Amino acid sequence: MDKRTFPRLGRTVGTIGLGAWQLGADWGTVSEDEADATLRAAVEAGTTFLDTADVYGDGRSERIIGRFLRESAGDDLFVATKMGRRVAQHPSAYVLDNFRAWTDRSRANLGVDRLDLVQLHCPPTEVLRTDAVYDALDTLVAEQRIAAYGVSVETVDEALAAIARPGVASVQIILNALRLKPLERVLPAAAAAGVGIIARVPLASGLLSGRYDENTRFAADDHRTFNRDGSAFDVGETFSGVDFHTGLAAVRRLAPLVPPQATMAQFALRWVLDQPGVTVAIPGARNPAQAKANAAAAELTPLDDATQRAVREVYDDLIRPQVHHRW
Structure with missing residues:
Protein backbone atom coordinates (compact mmCIF):
# COMPACT_ATOMS: atom_id res chain seq x y z
CA MET A 1 0.00 0.00 0.00
CA ASP A 2 1.21 3.51 -0.80
CA LYS A 3 2.15 5.58 2.22
CA ARG A 4 1.92 9.27 3.06
CA THR A 5 3.37 11.37 5.86
CA PHE A 6 1.80 13.60 8.49
CA PRO A 7 4.27 16.52 8.15
CA ARG A 8 3.95 17.81 11.73
CA LEU A 9 4.22 14.28 13.12
CA GLY A 10 6.92 12.85 10.95
CA ARG A 11 4.89 9.63 10.87
CA THR A 12 4.11 7.74 7.68
CA VAL A 13 0.93 5.69 7.30
CA GLY A 14 -0.80 3.59 4.67
CA THR A 15 -3.21 5.69 2.64
CA ILE A 16 -6.22 3.51 3.51
CA GLY A 17 -6.78 3.33 7.24
CA LEU A 18 -9.54 1.71 9.23
CA GLY A 19 -12.29 3.67 10.90
CA ALA A 20 -13.21 1.68 14.00
CA TRP A 21 -16.53 3.24 15.01
CA GLN A 22 -18.36 0.11 13.86
CA LEU A 23 -16.23 -2.03 16.18
CA GLY A 24 -17.74 -0.16 19.10
CA ALA A 25 -21.41 0.48 18.35
CA ASP A 26 -24.05 2.05 16.11
CA TRP A 27 -23.48 -0.06 12.98
CA GLY A 28 -25.31 -3.19 14.01
CA THR A 29 -23.76 -5.94 16.09
CA VAL A 30 -20.08 -6.81 15.55
CA SER A 31 -18.72 -9.51 17.85
CA GLU A 32 -15.27 -9.22 19.40
CA ASP A 33 -14.06 -12.13 17.29
CA GLU A 34 -15.35 -10.42 14.13
CA ALA A 35 -13.73 -7.17 15.20
CA ASP A 36 -10.40 -8.86 15.80
CA ALA A 37 -10.55 -10.64 12.44
CA THR A 38 -11.39 -7.36 10.71
CA LEU A 39 -8.44 -5.58 12.31
CA ARG A 40 -6.12 -8.41 11.37
CA ALA A 41 -7.33 -8.46 7.76
CA ALA A 42 -6.87 -4.70 7.43
CA VAL A 43 -3.32 -4.82 8.79
CA GLU A 44 -2.39 -7.80 6.62
CA ALA A 45 -3.63 -5.78 3.62
CA GLY A 46 -1.30 -2.89 4.45
CA THR A 47 -3.37 -0.69 6.77
CA THR A 48 -1.29 0.95 9.50
CA PHE A 49 -3.63 3.76 10.63
CA LEU A 50 -6.51 2.93 13.00
CA ASP A 51 -9.00 5.61 14.00
CA THR A 52 -11.21 5.21 17.07
CA ALA A 53 -12.79 7.31 19.83
CA ASP A 54 -13.54 7.04 23.53
CA VAL A 55 -17.28 7.28 22.80
CA TYR A 56 -17.46 4.36 20.34
CA GLY A 57 -19.29 1.78 22.40
CA ASP A 58 -18.25 3.84 25.46
CA GLY A 59 -14.68 2.58 25.05
CA ARG A 60 -15.39 -0.82 23.49
CA SER A 61 -13.69 0.09 20.22
CA GLU A 62 -10.59 1.33 22.06
CA ARG A 63 -10.44 -1.78 24.23
CA ILE A 64 -10.72 -4.10 21.22
CA ILE A 65 -7.93 -2.23 19.49
CA GLY A 66 -5.87 -2.29 22.68
CA ARG A 67 -6.10 -6.05 22.85
CA PHE A 68 -5.17 -6.28 19.19
CA LEU A 69 -2.13 -4.07 19.77
CA ARG A 70 -0.90 -6.36 22.51
CA GLU A 71 -1.20 -9.32 20.15
CA SER A 72 0.48 -7.46 17.26
CA ALA A 73 3.59 -6.06 18.90
CA GLY A 74 5.62 -6.35 15.69
CA ASP A 75 3.27 -4.23 13.57
CA ASP A 76 4.04 -0.55 13.07
CA LEU A 77 0.53 0.65 13.84
CA PHE A 78 -0.58 4.23 14.42
CA VAL A 79 -3.71 4.66 16.55
CA ASP A 97 -8.34 18.49 34.08
CA ASN A 98 -10.94 16.86 31.85
CA PHE A 99 -8.40 16.34 29.09
CA ARG A 100 -6.15 14.53 31.54
CA ALA A 101 -9.00 12.31 32.73
CA TRP A 102 -10.21 11.57 29.22
CA THR A 103 -6.78 10.70 27.87
CA ASP A 104 -5.95 8.62 30.94
CA ARG A 105 -9.07 6.56 30.25
CA SER A 106 -8.12 6.12 26.59
CA ARG A 107 -4.57 5.16 27.54
CA ALA A 108 -5.96 2.49 29.85
CA ASN A 109 -8.41 1.25 27.20
CA LEU A 110 -5.68 1.02 24.58
CA GLY A 111 -3.04 -0.26 27.00
CA VAL A 112 -0.44 2.36 26.05
CA ASP A 113 1.61 4.86 28.03
CA ARG A 114 1.31 7.58 25.39
CA LEU A 115 -1.39 8.05 22.78
CA ASP A 116 -0.17 8.52 19.19
CA LEU A 117 -2.76 11.14 18.32
CA VAL A 118 -5.72 12.58 20.21
CA GLN A 119 -8.37 14.54 18.36
CA LEU A 120 -11.02 16.82 19.77
CA HIS A 121 -14.17 15.04 18.65
CA CYS A 122 -16.30 17.56 16.73
CA PRO A 123 -16.45 20.02 19.64
CA PRO A 124 -18.51 23.22 19.70
CA THR A 125 -17.07 25.80 17.31
CA GLU A 126 -16.12 28.13 20.18
CA VAL A 127 -13.73 25.47 21.52
CA LEU A 128 -11.66 25.58 18.34
CA ARG A 129 -11.18 29.33 18.73
CA THR A 130 -10.10 29.29 22.38
CA ASP A 131 -6.39 29.77 23.18
CA ALA A 132 -6.66 27.96 26.52
CA VAL A 133 -7.81 24.78 24.78
CA TYR A 134 -4.63 24.59 22.72
CA ASP A 135 -2.53 25.48 25.79
CA ALA A 136 -4.09 22.50 27.57
CA LEU A 137 -3.40 20.21 24.62
CA ASP A 138 0.20 21.41 24.54
CA THR A 139 0.42 20.50 28.22
CA LEU A 140 -0.71 16.94 27.45
CA VAL A 141 2.12 16.67 24.94
CA ALA A 142 4.62 18.06 27.46
CA GLU A 143 3.41 15.56 30.05
CA GLN A 144 3.83 12.77 27.46
CA ARG A 145 0.25 11.64 27.81
CA ILE A 146 -0.06 12.17 24.06
CA ALA A 147 2.44 12.43 21.22
CA ALA A 148 0.33 14.88 19.20
CA TYR A 149 -3.13 16.33 18.82
CA GLY A 150 -5.58 17.19 16.09
CA VAL A 151 -9.24 17.97 15.62
CA SER A 152 -12.24 16.30 14.02
CA VAL A 153 -14.58 18.94 12.63
CA GLU A 154 -17.93 19.36 10.96
CA THR A 155 -17.43 22.57 8.96
CA VAL A 156 -14.88 24.16 6.66
CA ASP A 157 -14.59 27.19 8.93
CA ALA A 177 -17.69 12.24 -3.81
CA LEU A 178 -20.88 13.58 -2.19
CA ARG A 179 -19.04 16.15 -0.01
CA LEU A 180 -16.68 18.26 -2.11
CA LYS A 181 -16.61 21.54 -0.21
CA PRO A 182 -13.31 20.82 1.65
CA LEU A 183 -11.52 20.78 -1.72
CA GLU A 184 -11.97 24.53 -2.09
CA ARG A 185 -10.10 25.88 0.95
CA GLY A 196 -2.42 16.12 7.77
CA ILE A 197 -5.93 15.49 6.43
CA ILE A 198 -7.85 12.44 7.66
CA ALA A 199 -10.81 11.89 5.32
CA ARG A 200 -13.68 10.43 7.29
CA VAL A 201 -17.00 9.01 6.04
CA PRO A 202 -15.30 8.40 2.66
CA LEU A 203 -18.09 6.07 1.57
CA ALA A 204 -20.92 8.33 2.82
CA SER A 205 -22.01 5.76 5.43
CA GLY A 206 -22.07 3.07 2.76
CA LEU A 207 -24.06 4.98 0.15
CA LEU A 208 -21.01 5.01 -2.11
CA SER A 209 -20.61 1.26 -1.85
CA GLY A 210 -23.36 0.91 -4.45
CA ARG A 211 -24.97 -1.88 -2.42
CA TYR A 212 -28.13 -0.05 -1.35
CA ASP A 213 -31.43 0.78 -2.98
CA GLU A 214 -34.83 2.15 -2.00
CA ASN A 215 -35.72 -1.14 -0.32
CA THR A 216 -32.65 -1.29 1.94
CA ARG A 217 -33.39 -1.48 5.65
CA PHE A 218 -30.79 -1.13 8.40
CA ALA A 219 -30.77 -2.69 11.87
CA ALA A 220 -32.45 -0.86 14.72
CA ASP A 221 -29.06 -0.28 16.40
CA ASP A 222 -27.51 1.10 13.20
CA HIS A 223 -27.20 4.89 13.08
CA ARG A 224 -28.39 4.83 9.47
CA THR A 225 -31.80 3.96 10.89
CA PHE A 226 -32.03 6.42 13.77
CA ASN A 227 -29.82 9.37 12.79
CA ARG A 228 -30.70 10.20 9.20
CA ASP A 229 -31.87 13.66 10.19
CA GLY A 230 -29.28 14.17 12.93
CA SER A 231 -31.70 13.52 15.77
CA ALA A 232 -29.19 11.40 17.72
CA PHE A 233 -25.97 13.31 16.95
CA ASP A 234 -24.54 15.77 14.47
CA VAL A 235 -26.50 16.47 11.31
CA GLY A 236 -24.28 15.63 8.37
CA GLU A 237 -22.56 12.57 9.80
CA THR A 238 -25.01 9.93 8.54
CA PHE A 239 -24.88 9.63 4.74
CA SER A 240 -22.82 12.86 4.75
CA GLY A 241 -26.04 14.75 5.32
CA VAL A 242 -27.33 13.80 1.87
CA ASP A 243 -30.94 12.69 1.50
CA PHE A 244 -30.84 8.92 1.04
CA HIS A 245 -32.83 8.88 -2.19
CA THR A 246 -30.82 11.74 -3.68
CA GLY A 247 -27.67 9.84 -2.77
CA LEU A 248 -28.94 6.74 -4.55
CA ALA A 249 -29.60 8.79 -7.68
CA ALA A 250 -26.07 10.19 -7.54
CA VAL A 251 -24.54 6.74 -7.11
CA ARG A 252 -26.41 5.48 -10.16
CA ARG A 253 -24.91 8.30 -12.22
CA LEU A 254 -21.44 7.58 -10.83
CA ALA A 255 -21.60 3.82 -11.44
CA PRO A 256 -20.60 3.96 -15.14
CA LEU A 257 -17.36 5.69 -14.11
CA VAL A 258 -16.14 2.70 -12.08
CA PRO A 259 -13.10 1.06 -13.71
CA PRO A 260 -13.28 -2.60 -14.76
CA GLN A 261 -12.47 -5.05 -11.95
CA ALA A 262 -13.06 -2.35 -9.32
CA THR A 263 -16.05 -2.02 -7.03
CA MET A 264 -18.04 1.15 -6.51
CA ALA A 265 -16.58 1.45 -3.01
CA GLN A 266 -13.02 1.11 -4.30
CA PHE A 267 -13.71 3.77 -6.93
CA ALA A 268 -15.06 6.11 -4.24
CA LEU A 269 -12.00 5.55 -2.05
CA ARG A 270 -9.64 6.08 -4.99
CA TRP A 271 -11.38 9.38 -5.65
CA VAL A 272 -10.63 10.49 -2.08
CA LEU A 273 -6.97 9.48 -2.33
CA ASP A 274 -6.61 11.43 -5.58
CA GLN A 275 -7.44 14.74 -3.90
CA PRO A 276 -4.24 16.76 -3.23
CA GLY A 277 -3.57 17.12 0.48
CA VAL A 278 -5.31 13.95 1.71
CA THR A 279 -3.09 11.94 4.04
CA VAL A 280 -5.31 8.96 4.81
CA ALA A 281 -8.91 7.85 4.25
CA ILE A 282 -10.61 5.91 7.03
CA PRO A 283 -13.45 3.73 5.72
CA GLY A 284 -15.09 1.46 8.23
CA ALA A 285 -15.36 -2.30 7.85
CA ARG A 286 -17.50 -4.81 9.69
CA ASN A 287 -15.75 -7.94 8.45
CA PRO A 288 -12.42 -9.07 6.96
CA ALA A 289 -13.68 -9.09 3.38
CA GLN A 290 -14.67 -5.43 3.58
CA ALA A 291 -11.35 -4.48 5.17
CA LYS A 292 -9.38 -6.22 2.41
CA ALA A 293 -11.50 -4.75 -0.36
CA ASN A 294 -11.12 -1.23 1.05
CA ALA A 295 -7.34 -1.58 1.29
CA ALA A 296 -7.18 -2.73 -2.34
CA ALA A 297 -8.50 0.66 -3.45
CA ALA A 298 -5.04 2.09 -2.80
CA GLU A 299 -3.69 -0.04 -5.64
CA LEU A 300 -6.07 1.33 -8.27
CA THR A 301 -4.67 3.63 -10.93
CA PRO A 302 -5.45 7.27 -10.12
CA LEU A 303 -8.59 8.50 -11.83
CA ASP A 304 -8.14 10.58 -14.97
CA ASP A 305 -9.20 14.21 -15.39
CA ALA A 306 -12.32 13.32 -17.33
CA THR A 307 -13.52 11.08 -14.50
CA GLN A 308 -12.76 13.77 -11.93
CA ARG A 309 -14.84 16.24 -13.95
CA ALA A 310 -17.69 13.75 -14.23
CA VAL A 311 -17.76 13.27 -10.44
CA ARG A 312 -17.97 17.04 -10.00
CA GLU A 313 -20.81 17.28 -12.52
CA VAL A 314 -22.85 14.74 -10.56
CA TYR A 315 -22.14 16.67 -7.37
CA ASP A 316 -23.07 20.00 -8.94
CA ASP A 317 -26.29 18.66 -10.42
CA LEU A 318 -27.65 16.63 -7.50
CA ILE A 319 -25.75 17.22 -4.27
CA ARG A 320 -24.49 20.80 -4.20
CA PRO A 321 -27.93 22.40 -3.83
CA GLN A 322 -28.65 20.20 -0.81
CA VAL A 323 -25.46 20.30 1.25
CA HIS A 324 -22.76 22.64 -0.06
CA HIS A 325 -23.93 25.67 1.92
CA ARG A 326 -24.28 23.76 5.19
CA TRP A 327 -20.81 22.59 6.11
Missing part, protein backbone atom coordinates in the same frame (compact mmCIF):
# COMPACT_ATOMS: atom_id res chain seq x y z
CA ALA A 80 -5.64 7.91 16.55
CA THR A 81 -8.39 8.32 19.11
CA LYS A 82 -10.79 11.13 19.91
CA MET A 83 -12.17 12.72 23.05
CA GLY A 84 -14.93 15.00 24.23
CA ARG A 85 -18.20 13.36 23.18
CA ARG A 86 -18.89 11.45 26.38
CA VAL A 87 -20.04 14.66 28.09
CA ALA A 88 -22.49 17.43 27.28
CA GLN A 89 -21.24 19.51 24.38
CA HIS A 90 -20.48 22.74 26.25
CA PRO A 91 -17.26 24.74 25.89
CA SER A 92 -16.77 24.78 29.67
CA ALA A 93 -15.99 21.03 29.58
CA TYR A 94 -12.88 21.49 27.42
CA VAL A 95 -10.34 22.13 30.17
CA LEU A 96 -7.04 20.56 31.17
CA GLU A 158 -13.83 24.96 11.92
CA ALA A 159 -11.13 23.20 9.93
CA LEU A 160 -9.53 26.48 8.91
CA ALA A 161 -9.53 27.74 12.50
CA ALA A 162 -7.68 24.61 13.61
CA ILE A 163 -5.22 24.63 10.71
CA ALA A 164 -4.12 28.11 11.76
CA ARG A 165 -2.88 26.76 15.11
CA PRO A 166 0.80 25.75 15.05
CA GLY A 167 0.36 22.71 17.31
CA VAL A 168 -2.42 21.03 15.35
CA ALA A 169 -1.03 17.97 13.55
CA SER A 170 -4.18 16.82 11.76
CA VAL A 171 -7.71 17.71 10.76
CA GLN A 172 -10.32 15.02 10.30
CA ILE A 173 -13.19 16.07 8.04
CA ILE A 174 -15.91 14.45 5.94
CA LEU A 175 -14.66 14.15 2.38
CA ASN A 176 -16.17 12.00 -0.34
CA VAL A 186 -9.42 23.22 3.57
CA LEU A 187 -7.13 20.90 1.63
CA PRO A 188 -5.00 23.72 0.15
CA ALA A 189 -4.68 25.41 3.56
CA ALA A 190 -3.72 22.14 5.26
CA ALA A 191 -1.10 21.36 2.63
CA ALA A 192 0.41 24.83 2.96
CA ALA A 193 0.54 24.55 6.76
CA GLY A 194 1.82 20.97 6.88
CA VAL A 195 -1.34 19.67 8.56
Whole structure:
Protein backbone atom coordinates (compact mmCIF):
# COMPACT_ATOMS: atom_id res chain seq x y z
CA MET A 1 0.00 0.00 0.00
CA ASP A 2 1.21 3.51 -0.80
CA LYS A 3 2.15 5.58 2.22
CA ARG A 4 1.92 9.27 3.06
CA THR A 5 3.37 11.37 5.86
CA PHE A 6 1.80 13.60 8.49
CA PRO A 7 4.27 16.52 8.15
CA ARG A 8 3.95 17.81 11.73
CA LEU A 9 4.22 14.28 13.12
CA GLY A 10 6.92 12.85 10.95
CA ARG A 11 4.89 9.63 10.87
CA THR A 12 4.11 7.74 7.68
CA VAL A 13 0.93 5.69 7.30
CA GLY A 14 -0.80 3.59 4.67
CA THR A 15 -3.21 5.69 2.64
CA ILE A 16 -6.22 3.51 3.51
CA GLY A 17 -6.78 3.33 7.24
CA LEU A 18 -9.54 1.71 9.23
CA GLY A 19 -12.29 3.67 10.90
CA ALA A 20 -13.21 1.68 14.00
CA TRP A 21 -16.53 3.24 15.01
CA GLN A 22 -18.36 0.11 13.86
CA LEU A 23 -16.23 -2.03 16.18
CA GLY A 24 -17.74 -0.16 19.10
CA ALA A 25 -21.41 0.48 18.35
CA ASP A 26 -24.05 2.05 16.11
CA TRP A 27 -23.48 -0.06 12.98
CA GLY A 28 -25.31 -3.19 14.01
CA THR A 29 -23.76 -5.94 16.09
CA VAL A 30 -20.08 -6.81 15.55
CA SER A 31 -18.72 -9.51 17.85
CA GLU A 32 -15.27 -9.22 19.40
CA ASP A 33 -14.06 -12.13 17.29
CA GLU A 34 -15.35 -10.42 14.13
CA ALA A 35 -13.73 -7.17 15.20
CA ASP A 36 -10.40 -8.86 15.80
CA ALA A 37 -10.55 -10.64 12.44
CA THR A 38 -11.39 -7.36 10.71
CA LEU A 39 -8.44 -5.58 12.31
CA ARG A 40 -6.12 -8.41 11.37
CA ALA A 41 -7.33 -8.46 7.76
CA ALA A 42 -6.87 -4.70 7.43
CA VAL A 43 -3.32 -4.82 8.79
CA GLU A 44 -2.39 -7.80 6.62
CA ALA A 45 -3.63 -5.78 3.62
CA GLY A 46 -1.30 -2.89 4.45
CA THR A 47 -3.37 -0.69 6.77
CA THR A 48 -1.29 0.95 9.50
CA PHE A 49 -3.63 3.76 10.63
CA LEU A 50 -6.51 2.93 13.00
CA ASP A 51 -9.00 5.61 14.00
CA THR A 52 -11.21 5.21 17.07
CA ALA A 53 -12.79 7.31 19.83
CA ASP A 54 -13.54 7.04 23.53
CA VAL A 55 -17.28 7.28 22.80
CA TYR A 56 -17.46 4.36 20.34
CA GLY A 57 -19.29 1.78 22.40
CA ASP A 58 -18.25 3.84 25.46
CA GLY A 59 -14.68 2.58 25.05
CA ARG A 60 -15.39 -0.82 23.49
CA SER A 61 -13.69 0.09 20.22
CA GLU A 62 -10.59 1.33 22.06
CA ARG A 63 -10.44 -1.78 24.23
CA ILE A 64 -10.72 -4.10 21.22
CA ILE A 65 -7.93 -2.23 19.49
CA GLY A 66 -5.87 -2.29 22.68
CA ARG A 67 -6.10 -6.05 22.85
CA PHE A 68 -5.17 -6.28 19.19
CA LEU A 69 -2.13 -4.07 19.77
CA ARG A 70 -0.90 -6.36 22.51
CA GLU A 71 -1.20 -9.32 20.15
CA SER A 72 0.48 -7.46 17.26
CA ALA A 73 3.59 -6.06 18.90
CA GLY A 74 5.62 -6.35 15.69
CA ASP A 75 3.27 -4.23 13.57
CA ASP A 76 4.04 -0.55 13.07
CA LEU A 77 0.53 0.65 13.84
CA PHE A 78 -0.58 4.23 14.42
CA VAL A 79 -3.71 4.66 16.55
CA ALA A 80 -5.64 7.91 16.55
CA THR A 81 -8.39 8.32 19.11
CA LYS A 82 -10.79 11.13 19.91
CA MET A 83 -12.17 12.72 23.05
CA GLY A 84 -14.93 15.00 24.23
CA ARG A 85 -18.20 13.36 23.18
CA ARG A 86 -18.89 11.45 26.38
CA VAL A 87 -20.04 14.66 28.09
CA ALA A 88 -22.49 17.43 27.28
CA GLN A 89 -21.24 19.51 24.38
CA HIS A 90 -20.48 22.74 26.25
CA PRO A 91 -17.26 24.74 25.89
CA SER A 92 -16.77 24.78 29.67
CA ALA A 93 -15.99 21.03 29.58
CA TYR A 94 -12.88 21.49 27.42
CA VAL A 95 -10.34 22.13 30.17
CA LEU A 96 -7.04 20.56 31.17
CA ASP A 97 -8.34 18.49 34.08
CA ASN A 98 -10.94 16.86 31.85
CA PHE A 99 -8.40 16.34 29.09
CA ARG A 100 -6.15 14.53 31.54
CA ALA A 101 -9.00 12.31 32.73
CA TRP A 102 -10.21 11.57 29.22
CA THR A 103 -6.78 10.70 27.87
CA ASP A 104 -5.95 8.62 30.94
CA ARG A 105 -9.07 6.56 30.25
CA SER A 106 -8.12 6.12 26.59
CA ARG A 107 -4.57 5.16 27.54
CA ALA A 108 -5.96 2.49 29.85
CA ASN A 109 -8.41 1.25 27.20
CA LEU A 110 -5.68 1.02 24.58
CA GLY A 111 -3.04 -0.26 27.00
CA VAL A 112 -0.44 2.36 26.05
CA ASP A 113 1.61 4.86 28.03
CA ARG A 114 1.31 7.58 25.39
CA LEU A 115 -1.39 8.05 22.78
CA ASP A 116 -0.17 8.52 19.19
CA LEU A 117 -2.76 11.14 18.32
CA VAL A 118 -5.72 12.58 20.21
CA GLN A 119 -8.37 14.54 18.36
CA LEU A 120 -11.02 16.82 19.77
CA HIS A 121 -14.17 15.04 18.65
CA CYS A 122 -16.30 17.56 16.73
CA PRO A 123 -16.45 20.02 19.64
CA PRO A 124 -18.51 23.22 19.70
CA THR A 125 -17.07 25.80 17.31
CA GLU A 126 -16.12 28.13 20.18
CA VAL A 127 -13.73 25.47 21.52
CA LEU A 128 -11.66 25.58 18.34
CA ARG A 129 -11.18 29.33 18.73
CA THR A 130 -10.10 29.29 22.38
CA ASP A 131 -6.39 29.77 23.18
CA ALA A 132 -6.66 27.96 26.52
CA VAL A 133 -7.81 24.78 24.78
CA TYR A 134 -4.63 24.59 22.72
CA ASP A 135 -2.53 25.48 25.79
CA ALA A 136 -4.09 22.50 27.57
CA LEU A 137 -3.40 20.21 24.62
CA ASP A 138 0.20 21.41 24.54
CA THR A 139 0.42 20.50 28.22
CA LEU A 140 -0.71 16.94 27.45
CA VAL A 141 2.12 16.67 24.94
CA ALA A 142 4.62 18.06 27.46
CA GLU A 143 3.41 15.56 30.05
CA GLN A 144 3.83 12.77 27.46
CA ARG A 145 0.25 11.64 27.81
CA ILE A 146 -0.06 12.17 24.06
CA ALA A 147 2.44 12.43 21.22
CA ALA A 148 0.33 14.88 19.20
CA TYR A 149 -3.13 16.33 18.82
CA GLY A 150 -5.58 17.19 16.09
CA VAL A 151 -9.24 17.97 15.62
CA SER A 152 -12.24 16.30 14.02
CA VAL A 153 -14.58 18.94 12.63
CA GLU A 154 -17.93 19.36 10.96
CA THR A 155 -17.43 22.57 8.96
CA VAL A 156 -14.88 24.16 6.66
CA ASP A 157 -14.59 27.19 8.93
CA GLU A 158 -13.83 24.96 11.92
CA ALA A 159 -11.13 23.20 9.93
CA LEU A 160 -9.53 26.48 8.91
CA ALA A 161 -9.53 27.74 12.50
CA ALA A 162 -7.68 24.61 13.61
CA ILE A 163 -5.22 24.63 10.71
CA ALA A 164 -4.12 28.11 11.76
CA ARG A 165 -2.88 26.76 15.11
CA PRO A 166 0.80 25.75 15.05
CA GLY A 167 0.36 22.71 17.31
CA VAL A 168 -2.42 21.03 15.35
CA ALA A 169 -1.03 17.97 13.55
CA SER A 170 -4.18 16.82 11.76
CA VAL A 171 -7.71 17.71 10.76
CA GLN A 172 -10.32 15.02 10.30
CA ILE A 173 -13.19 16.07 8.04
CA ILE A 174 -15.91 14.45 5.94
CA LEU A 175 -14.66 14.15 2.38
CA ASN A 176 -16.17 12.00 -0.34
CA ALA A 177 -17.69 12.24 -3.81
CA LEU A 178 -20.88 13.58 -2.19
CA ARG A 179 -19.04 16.15 -0.01
CA LEU A 180 -16.68 18.26 -2.11
CA LYS A 181 -16.61 21.54 -0.21
CA PRO A 182 -13.31 20.82 1.65
CA LEU A 183 -11.52 20.78 -1.72
CA GLU A 184 -11.97 24.53 -2.09
CA ARG A 185 -10.10 25.88 0.95
CA VAL A 186 -9.42 23.22 3.57
CA LEU A 187 -7.13 20.90 1.63
CA PRO A 188 -5.00 23.72 0.15
CA ALA A 189 -4.68 25.41 3.56
CA ALA A 190 -3.72 22.14 5.26
CA ALA A 191 -1.10 21.36 2.63
CA ALA A 192 0.41 24.83 2.96
CA ALA A 193 0.54 24.55 6.76
CA GLY A 194 1.82 20.97 6.88
CA VAL A 195 -1.34 19.67 8.56
CA GLY A 196 -2.42 16.12 7.77
CA ILE A 197 -5.93 15.49 6.43
CA ILE A 198 -7.85 12.44 7.66
CA ALA A 199 -10.81 11.89 5.32
CA ARG A 200 -13.68 10.43 7.29
CA VAL A 201 -17.00 9.01 6.04
CA PRO A 202 -15.30 8.40 2.66
CA LEU A 203 -18.09 6.07 1.57
CA ALA A 204 -20.92 8.33 2.82
CA SER A 205 -22.01 5.76 5.43
CA GLY A 206 -22.07 3.07 2.76
CA LEU A 207 -24.06 4.98 0.15
CA LEU A 208 -21.01 5.01 -2.11
CA SER A 209 -20.61 1.26 -1.85
CA GLY A 210 -23.36 0.91 -4.45
CA ARG A 211 -24.97 -1.88 -2.42
CA TYR A 212 -28.13 -0.05 -1.35
CA ASP A 213 -31.43 0.78 -2.98
CA GLU A 214 -34.83 2.15 -2.00
CA ASN A 215 -35.72 -1.14 -0.32
CA THR A 216 -32.65 -1.29 1.94
CA ARG A 217 -33.39 -1.48 5.65
CA PHE A 218 -30.79 -1.13 8.40
CA ALA A 219 -30.77 -2.69 11.87
CA ALA A 220 -32.45 -0.86 14.72
CA ASP A 221 -29.06 -0.28 16.40
CA ASP A 222 -27.51 1.10 13.20
CA HIS A 223 -27.20 4.89 13.08
CA ARG A 224 -28.39 4.83 9.47
CA THR A 225 -31.80 3.96 10.89
CA PHE A 226 -32.03 6.42 13.77
CA ASN A 227 -29.82 9.37 12.79
CA ARG A 228 -30.70 10.20 9.20
CA ASP A 229 -31.87 13.66 10.19
CA GLY A 230 -29.28 14.17 12.93
CA SER A 231 -31.70 13.52 15.77
CA ALA A 232 -29.19 11.40 17.72
CA PHE A 233 -25.97 13.31 16.95
CA ASP A 234 -24.54 15.77 14.47
CA VAL A 235 -26.50 16.47 11.31
CA GLY A 236 -24.28 15.63 8.37
CA GLU A 237 -22.56 12.57 9.80
CA THR A 238 -25.01 9.93 8.54
CA PHE A 239 -24.88 9.63 4.74
CA SER A 240 -22.82 12.86 4.75
CA GLY A 241 -26.04 14.75 5.32
CA VAL A 242 -27.33 13.80 1.87
CA ASP A 243 -30.94 12.69 1.50
CA PHE A 244 -30.84 8.92 1.04
CA HIS A 245 -32.83 8.88 -2.19
CA THR A 246 -30.82 11.74 -3.68
CA GLY A 247 -27.67 9.84 -2.77
CA LEU A 248 -28.94 6.74 -4.55
CA ALA A 249 -29.60 8.79 -7.68
CA ALA A 250 -26.07 10.19 -7.54
CA VAL A 251 -24.54 6.74 -7.11
CA ARG A 252 -26.41 5.48 -10.16
CA ARG A 253 -24.91 8.30 -12.22
CA LEU A 254 -21.44 7.58 -10.83
CA ALA A 255 -21.60 3.82 -11.44
CA PRO A 256 -20.60 3.96 -15.14
CA LEU A 257 -17.36 5.69 -14.11
CA VAL A 258 -16.14 2.70 -12.08
CA PRO A 259 -13.10 1.06 -13.71
CA PRO A 260 -13.28 -2.60 -14.76
CA GLN A 261 -12.47 -5.05 -11.95
CA ALA A 262 -13.06 -2.35 -9.32
CA THR A 263 -16.05 -2.02 -7.03
CA MET A 264 -18.04 1.15 -6.51
CA ALA A 265 -16.58 1.45 -3.01
CA GLN A 266 -13.02 1.11 -4.30
CA PHE A 267 -13.71 3.77 -6.93
CA ALA A 268 -15.06 6.11 -4.24
CA LEU A 269 -12.00 5.55 -2.05
CA ARG A 270 -9.64 6.08 -4.99
CA TRP A 271 -11.38 9.38 -5.65
CA VAL A 272 -10.63 10.49 -2.08
CA LEU A 273 -6.97 9.48 -2.33
CA ASP A 274 -6.61 11.43 -5.58
CA GLN A 275 -7.44 14.74 -3.90
CA PRO A 276 -4.24 16.76 -3.23
CA GLY A 277 -3.57 17.12 0.48
CA VAL A 278 -5.31 13.95 1.71
CA THR A 279 -3.09 11.94 4.04
CA VAL A 280 -5.31 8.96 4.81
CA ALA A 281 -8.91 7.85 4.25
CA ILE A 282 -10.61 5.91 7.03
CA PRO A 283 -13.45 3.73 5.72
CA GLY A 284 -15.09 1.46 8.23
CA ALA A 285 -15.36 -2.30 7.85
CA ARG A 286 -17.50 -4.81 9.69
CA ASN A 287 -15.75 -7.94 8.45
CA PRO A 288 -12.42 -9.07 6.96
CA ALA A 289 -13.68 -9.09 3.38
CA GLN A 290 -14.67 -5.43 3.58
CA ALA A 291 -11.35 -4.48 5.17
CA LYS A 292 -9.38 -6.22 2.41
CA ALA A 293 -11.50 -4.75 -0.36
CA ASN A 294 -11.12 -1.23 1.05
CA ALA A 295 -7.34 -1.58 1.29
CA ALA A 296 -7.18 -2.73 -2.34
CA ALA A 297 -8.50 0.66 -3.45
CA ALA A 298 -5.04 2.09 -2.80
CA GLU A 299 -3.69 -0.04 -5.64
CA LEU A 300 -6.07 1.33 -8.27
CA THR A 301 -4.67 3.63 -10.93
CA PRO A 302 -5.45 7.27 -10.12
CA LEU A 303 -8.59 8.50 -11.83
CA ASP A 304 -8.14 10.58 -14.97
CA ASP A 305 -9.20 14.21 -15.39
CA ALA A 306 -12.32 13.32 -17.33
CA THR A 307 -13.52 11.08 -14.50
CA GLN A 308 -12.76 13.77 -11.93
CA ARG A 309 -14.84 16.24 -13.95
CA ALA A 310 -17.69 13.75 -14.23
CA VAL A 311 -17.76 13.27 -10.44
CA ARG A 312 -17.97 17.04 -10.00
CA GLU A 313 -20.81 17.28 -12.52
CA VAL A 314 -22.85 14.74 -10.56
CA TYR A 315 -22.14 16.67 -7.37
CA ASP A 316 -23.07 20.00 -8.94
CA ASP A 317 -26.29 18.66 -10.42
CA LEU A 318 -27.65 16.63 -7.50
CA ILE A 319 -25.75 17.22 -4.27
CA ARG A 320 -24.49 20.80 -4.20
CA PRO A 321 -27.93 22.40 -3.83
CA GLN A 322 -28.65 20.20 -0.81
CA VAL A 323 -25.46 20.30 1.25
CA HIS A 324 -22.76 22.64 -0.06
CA HIS A 325 -23.93 25.67 1.92
CA ARG A 326 -24.28 23.76 5.19
CA TRP A 327 -20.81 22.59 6.11
